[in-house]
Amino acid sequence: MKKLASLGLGLLMTAGMTAAQADEVRIGMITTLSGGGSHLGVDVRDGFMLAMERSGRDDVRVLIQDDANRPDLARSLSNEFMQRDNVDILTGIIFSNLAMAVVPAAVRQGVFYISPNAGPSDLAGRMCHENYFNAAYQNDNLHGAMGAYMREQGFERPIILAPNYPAGTDALAGFKHLYEGEVVDEIYTQMGQTDYAAEIAQIRASNADSLFFFLPGGMGISFMKQWENSGVELPVFGAAFSFDETIIKAVGSAAIGAMNTSLWAYDLDNEANHAFVEAFRDTYDRMPTLYAAQGYDTANLILSALDKAHPSDQDAFREALREADFASVRGEFRFGPNHHPIQDIYVREVVEGEDGQPTNRLIGIAVEDIQDVYHTQCQM
């Protein structure tokens, strides 16, 4: 009896699969829509859906679920998407620790995963996979580019600061890798810390000539506000994660003058970007962030590959993704051998916008064609 039941179940499942594979392409998006860091997920989702809408395709269905920034939940959502909804492609994850919980298992089961944000070093190196593509960046990219830029600008004694968790230590390691000089000191803060009086006093007491920090989300807001009133006057540098449009609006005037590296800027001069910024503002009535740009590019990458092949033909679809044959809002875009982008990283400065609110202005290119160092460890 038991045997018969499981046989029946198996038949049902195969029937379900063939039905799903018939024509429609299903994309499962797992992203952070509540809890800390939710504005990142909201922007990725909105950018992604904007591209889907503009494509006018009705044979692609996007299913969206909130992971609440919890690895266990992300893991079970991915299983649900793969087993119940038979998705062809997964995407959406914001945070690296969640990506590590989901991606390796998902790609082993024959699903494509296209990352719109998280780019942990393991997935670019020893754990790379033929079905895993990162359409955003490898985690070190922006920090490393800022290291190179600061060296080039002649800063000799930077002090660097990040929270004590994997992406924080990676950020400082990435910075030091391309800065290629001695830093005065490195400070690790606690994850979720809100008061930085002690660290600011330490920076004041050091004889640094510049500050580089990585404090994503609310941590960066608190830090910048306290920094402004501290009377310490060092030039401030960081990655775009601490200076996206949402964050600098909350920081206010304290953010003015800070330099940050980004893979995208809203005033980047190319046709795809003009169209994207205008459409995003019209649709959502706010400025896009780099996360929205990443979501938009991720969707367009997938759409460009779908024009050439159906994901059920895995080899053809993978080849189509590798070509990255789409108009990226960041200008030139191509994949390295480990399916991570080789791209220009830009420098932006926070300035006062026309409405009096702080905004980012493009300054120039920090590093051209940056590629992560982990691709040499990747065996596909």
Added chain:
Amino acid sequence: MTLFIEQLINGLQLGTMLFLMASGLTLVFGVMGLINLAHGSFYMVGAYATALVTAATGSFFVGLAAGIAVAAAVGALVELIVIRRLYHRPHLDQVLATFALILIFSEGTRWLFGSSPLWLNPPAMLAGSVTLPGGLRYPIYRLVIIAVGVAVAVGMYFLITRTRLGMRIRAGESDREMIGALGVNIARLYTLVFAMGAALAGLAGAMVGALQSVQVGMGEPVLILAFVVIVIGGIGSIKGALYGAILVGVVDTLGRVFLPAFFRQFMSPSEAAGVGSAIAAMLIYIMMAAILAFKPKGLFAANE
């Protein structure tokens, strides 16, 4: 040396803020025997109300007054609707119910105001920094926070030792049944004390919100520290909350700076920074464990 003094002031400033949180928490536990996990929500409510009213009126001080008033009103409402039913229930029920309140407040705030942080800055007259004797530059706003904390501590002392309300609070702490039997309106006293605790949390949230960021979930990390404070100080003791708060503030601040420096004596800088900050994060809990080993009821245990 100036670094050490600056860090001491920083520790004092963190301590006075913790005192505002912990005094309400310990008062509610001391007088009513209630464990209130939702105390951090009043902190958030105070900060949100201040940010919204400041944005609408353009005056931080009007915003601050509104923040305190709204936190007190929300506290009174919560006491009337929910907390009142919990006094005779076991602590586990209280923890469960007030934890549910945290979730309701957090999601409700997110639903109303979104998950992006709100903008709130100190008023222009308190922005910037001053040079203290000895050549140390220190932010004015942080000095104001210390002053407010000290003023509240002095005010609480007089309230509790010199007024009729204070007498009733002390009576409620030592014998709840007896004070009821003597004809004091216990229900009203409880609502009042609870609202007072909420107002203090709202004040702390508003003051700190201007310094940090006003966002959903901002109260919970502070709540954890406030619990450490009242456990160290002795649950139910206002005096304990004051000493505990300053002890936690100073030890936490000094540990964060000087432990990495200490480990640098015999490690590479990046290892020292990692190990030092990891141990600094545990330091106040280690201190709490050490104090409890010698004084299981905390430094200034209230009379049981």
